[in-house]
Amino acid sequence: MPDDDVTVSGSDAGRALRTMRVRYTPGPLLEHDVHPSPLVQVRRWLDEAVEADLAEPNAMVLSTSDRSGRVSSRHVLLKELDDAGFVFYTNLGSRKAAQLAENPLAALCFPWFEMSRQVCVEGSSEPVDRGSAADYWSVRPRESQLGAWASAQSTAIESREHLLAQLSQVEQRFGTGEPVPLPDFWGGFRVVPTRIELWQGQPGRLHDRLVYQRTDDGWDLTRLQP
DSSP, X not given: OOOTTOOGGGSHHHHHHTTOOOOOOOOOOOGGGSOSSHHHHHHHHHHHHHHTTOSSTTEEXXXXXXXXXXXXXXXXXXXXXXTTEEEEEEETTSHHHHHHHHOOEEEEEEEEGGGTEXXXXXXXXXXXXXXXXXXXXXXSOHHHXXXXXHOOTTSOOSOHHHHHHHHHHHHHHHOSSOOOOOOTTEEEEEEEEEEEEEEEOOGGGOOEEEEEEEETTEEEEEEEOO
16 A cells, blocks of 8 residues: 555654754844945855855746736746846746746745855846847857757656657757757846845844845845844
8 A cells, every 4th residue: 555644744854844953153244244235245145155165056046926926936047147137047938937927026035055144036027138148048058058949848748758859859950069049939037126135044043134125216224133
């Protein structure tokens, strides 16, 4: 008989969840330590995450919702961070792109827990212009370019064998060493932030939370209770 009657809450893992915790021990995050511009400050923390050799420091959780308010989340890779916001690229037929077309509001979260930090971003998304998408496409590894052509992202497929067969067809189509063109169905989005929160863990769960809120004159900085 299958173990359908096994409950997660009664398992060793379930019991261990109650006692899992990390003691955060960094110094305090104070208002005078951060830059007046949240985008400059996020760049500083991102650079420090890269220097600390974190695994995929540019990975961020992207949360989107459709017009009915149904939310979904996934990790994507930050590929540009400029004065306007946070840029990622994707198949324009994907679920995330479809949801952003229905509701441009989005949220991001960078989970730099090895450094006792996270950054949470809220804002509105906008499509990246075609020229910028082409510039980024040109520096992608060839295998990633071919993979983008081979996959109709977020649609059902019978098996992995079928996916590999689609890749084989794409490889034959573009030949060995031939440039792989930018697909019409592939592009990027920029999340233009209206709210950015810096979180730094502290002992006793008295974490530091500094929030930048966009105003007509720039950014206001507020401390929140943990």
